[in-house]
Amino acid sequence: MVITFIILIATASLFVWGKIRSDIVALCSLLGLLLTGILTPTEALSGFSNPIVIMIAALFIVGGAIFQTGLAARVSKGLLRFAGNSDYKLFLLVISVTALIGSVLSNTGTVALLMPIVVSMATSSNMSVRRLLMPMAFASSIGGMMTLIGTPPILIVHNTLVESGHRGFSFFTTLPVGIILLFCGILLLWPLSKTLDKKRKKDDDDNRSTVKSPKQLVTEYRLAENMYRVETNGKSPVVGKKLSELDITKQYAVTIAEIRRRSTSPFKKTVTQELPEAGTVLGDNDVLYLIGDFVNVARFAEEKDLKFIDQSSDDSMPTFSGKLKFDEIGMAEVVVLANSNIIGHPVRESGFRKNYNVNIIGIQRKTRYLVQNVKDEKIQSGDMLLVQGAWEDIDRLSRLQAEIVVIGQPSAEASKVTLEDKAPVAGIIMGLMVVAMIFNFFPPVVAVLMAAVAMILAGCFRSVRDAYRTINWESVILFAAMMPLATAMEKTGASELISSGIVGSLGSRGPYLVLAGIYLGTSILTMFISNTATAILFAPIALQAAVALGVSPYPFLVAVAVAASMCFASPFSTPPNAMVVSAGRYSFLDYVRVGLPLQVFYMVIMVFALPLVFPF
Template sequence: MTPAIKCLILLAIVALLFVTEMIPLAMTAIGASVACCALGLVPENQIFLGLADSTVVLFGGMFVVGAAMFYTGLAQKIGGGVVRMFGKGENSLMFGIMIIAALMSAVLSNTGTTACLIPVVMGICANAKISASRELMPLAFAAGLGGTITLIGTPPNILANVALKAAGMPELQFGFFEYAWIGIPITIAGIVYMMFIGKYLLPKDSGTLNLEIDEEILENETSTQKQIICGIIMVGVIGSMATGIVPLEIAAVVGAVIAVLTGCLTEKQAYNSIDWVTIFLFAGMIPVATAMNTSGAGKLIAEATVKMLGGDPSPYMVTAVLFGLAVVLTQFMSNTASKALLCPVGIALSAQMGASPKAVLMAILIASSCAFASPVGTPPNTLVLGPGGYKFMDYLKAGTGLVAVCLIVSIIVIPIVWPFFPVSA
């Protein structure tokens, strides 16, 4: 049996366990990483390498910084301000949160945006007396949507330009704001979907997590001085992330250390604030994503899809099929890996049809960012898993419709903005 087939079988088993939750999600992920080694898909020294991944470190740091905002009372104070602006209604708050997250994600990392806004949203929910599970998933979805608006909204966006340059077509590379032609429409459509349809698919309650947090915070005194210190820390972290002075994970860890040293929270509170389910879930799936790439499993799926299209496919069919393929892959692979895998395929298919590759590439880029139907498809989804008390099926229920909305908007808008057969000047 080839490594690619082994990897696909493993992926199917993992998907089944995720959906049914026969065993806890984190245990499935860690078990999958061990299985990757047992099947010879990754070396022994890489089984738990995901625990040292920069994104996992970012998660840990931002959990502590976020907790500091709660223990000082800053999150509740900011939340109160947002509630006064948008009201205490679940719908108006959802709209405000998604708009803020999308705008921030357009120019900041969508992961960093989600990490920074989680404590604020938790504070909003506590102030408005609504369940955080009703607002945190929309936050993550909006961050993912906003990341499609610019070249830097999500780092893998630039991979299309890399692929075009490698194919000898640097003149066709995408500009910084060119993504906005499709990014803004799908962001608007996504927000509308969540406001009118998606909200009915969200869980009604997130269990006891919020109550436990609130009770613990009520036992702590907060002071204005500590709120100011915590605010300065958060502004410093966001500023560092925005300017790129230091890597995201460094900014988060330094912020966490300063928060403890300045007494915004105790060392014990910092340890307790880290959601280990999120850490192990994301870290455990990194070897699986790596195996998908190195074993050739992802390539095998792509080749089978291309073969299925036949010898003379319609550009619209190619775009729709590659969109669907990218969406499926990105639920379990990193969007960086799925884009890197499919961009060259898209360029080759475009050349075969005599069409411009820009429309096909943009469909791949957008689809690879539509990892809404799984908690492991994108870091923002993983970040809200613990605080929102979500299950795997919650993402599948609310996220699948959002993916469908993005597909419909993309099929309509992309060929208009980037024609398959542009007329020469």
């Protein structure tokens, strides 16, 4: 037991110190229990096969698909339009929408999704963003208390109940608790947030990113001003011929940026996006996206009997009105290093198309942007090349070509581009998963796993690798490696000692004081270590305290989940709190002024409310 307490204290101290990643600390704790003989290898590694760990990993994939398809952003933006010009309505809507989304998605993902939208809304309404971001972070945790999958502590106490032979939670078991928390949060946060309503000087240069999105690149290189769309038809001489035979770039000084093909089936009309290659054969009704001088483009269209899709009001030069898509074909900038062997050679001899399957469609040379007749431009040292190609090929270019530097991370940029056509599919899968969990058609872990696999098979991610990339492995390993510590505490009698101490000192005064002691202990510990780790440690303590008192364990275990999730007095107690620190320019004292009163109020309310919802 002494060794278990030493490992527990050392683990908590390392969590507080924060210099070592939490998952590494958890693994070291696991190894300590294993090497000292407290746990057998089977017991030490049991967390990695626990259903809750598998479920949390699958939930990351489901949530990632909702973000990747743009479904969550679409729903959120639609709801936030109802705020109008009222600061209080905007506050209520932000809290309500955040809690709603946080009830089915992770609180971390919810804040990541809503933060840019909330900042934009605050700017538009001239409301202080500081007064919205911290309450939004708190609301994401409050929303997590409404459903089984909303926050990890609920899953942990649910798992503790099941393993001890009690009936686990259903999907909406904790909904009444979540509603109480939401109502009290709205009641208190509006006046408390007034202390945050003060302006601070912003230094935008400190946080300015040097990585540009594809849309920013299109604007910067003014591609839309030099891009035209033409459509082929059955009479055009280009139909049925390969691009290598036509040699359009050489004859007309025009670059084909991409080709979109229309195909109509009895069930669905689709448009596919293709990157032009030498062997590409043009077909009827193909749409060509051309970059070049209008005179050259017009000559090409006239000679090849092609029709401009975009027309100006006075029938003069067409103005591009299309929308560039970056689902499959992306853009990125690369810098040519001084030792590159392509310096001094024209773009057409660079070998980018042949060797890497990407096109060079623009050059930034100092303050100049070149997008017309690029193929004849000789590459110079320090040139910034705008390349276009499949995201996978751009990513591969950064790994294979040592004489250039790709700006940013193409794979990360690709993951930011939403697959909007898959949003309805993701919504259906998400809805079916929630229905299956509500009506207990399948065990929760099975329902979530089925949804995760369905998201991947339905194409809600570009690749399986993108799906795995959405999993926060640090959190998954933290969950799996911390569970054996709770087992060790129970095996060595440490949990019983702590619970008997609480019951012994408070039990004679009734279960209410024991409940308050468990809530207070969980709340204090959560201020120093992660709420997940705290829930793992206190769940068996709460269970043993209830058994010792001979009462229902449900109010005690729900108290652990609430106390672990509702820790607002520190910016580092939960991931959502930490995520808004920079954007809101918050200090530690800001969290104390707003979060501590709310946290104390919640404790008082929950001590009396929980026994009403879950009787002793």
